[in-house]
Amino acid sequence: MNMRISILALLFCSQLLWAEAATDKSWNFKVLINDREVGSHQFRVTGEGDSLSVSSTMNMDFKVLLVKKVRYQHQANETWQGSCLTDVSSQTNRQGKEVSLKVKPVETGLLVEKDQITEGAEVLAGCVRSFAYWDPQLLQGERLLNVETGEYMPVAITSRVSAEDNITHMIIAAPKGDIHLQYDASGDWLSLQTKLQMGAVLKYQRT
Numbered sequence: 001m002n003m004r005i006s007i008l009a010l011l012f013c014s015q016l017l018w019a020e021a022a023t024d025k026s027w028n029f030k031v032l033i034n035d036r037e038v039g040s041h042q043f044r045v046t047g048e049g050d051s052l053s054v055s056s057t058m059n060m061d062f063k064v065l066l067v068k069k070v071r072y073q074h075q076a077n078e079t080w081q082g083s084c085l086t087d088v089s090s091q092t093n094r095q096g097k098e099v100s101l102k103v104k105p106v107e108t109g110l111l112v113e114k115d116q117i118t119e120g121a122e123v124l125a126g127c128v129r130s131f132a133y134w135d136p137q138l139l140q141g142e143r144l145l146n147v148e149t150g151e152y153m154p155v156a157i158t159s160r161v162s163a164e165d166n167i168t169h170m171i172i173a174a175p176k177g178d179i180h181l182q183y184d185a186s187g188d189w190l191s192l193q194t195k196l197q198m199g200a201v202l203k204y205q206r207t
Contacts, residue, residue, distance in 0.1 A: 085129060085130055134189050179194045
């Protein structure tokens with residue numbers, strides 16, 4: 001009888017450990033430009049233990065100055081092992097022009113292929129990370145990979161915690177502009193804001 005109870009207890013504990021190790025989180029955002037809704041961006045992170053799969057889908061459809069119509073679609077899949085990327089594939093349609101990106105492991109690091117062109121492709125050594133807004137710990141580093149363009153960008157990260165509401169305000173200083181992020185006390189991603197090259201302000205509003 002005691003042995004049976006012990007076995008059941010062990011099985012129960014193993015199920016709890018598995019449940020704690022499993023990950024399935026989603027973030028859904030409205031995308032706004034100058035406070036006007038223009039699209040959406042969804043993120044989903046799944047996995048077990050140190051292995052994570054990340055999918056993100058972004059759609060935008062709007063007019064610039066009520067004249068030029070802008071259509072943008074982006075879908076990316078990332079695979080992480082611990083705090084490092086191991087694989088990326090993305091497809092982007094910008095104004096009808098299709099571009100693709102593939103990042104895969106090779107002996108010397110991660111090979112970055114743009115539009116399936118291997119010749120001249122860059123190999124990134126060491127632990128590579130992307131703009132993983134969904135986990136502020138994974139943003140810590142000197143460079144981050146843009147999974148649309150394949151650019152491995154130098155960045156500087158700063159953050160502060162508001163004493164009033166315990167919100168963490170993080171800034172990613174990147175070559176093409178600063179990215180402002182907010183996280184709650186548990187580290188859950190709340191918002192994003194950045195200034196576009198055309199001068200407009202892009203925001204993510206959690207839904």
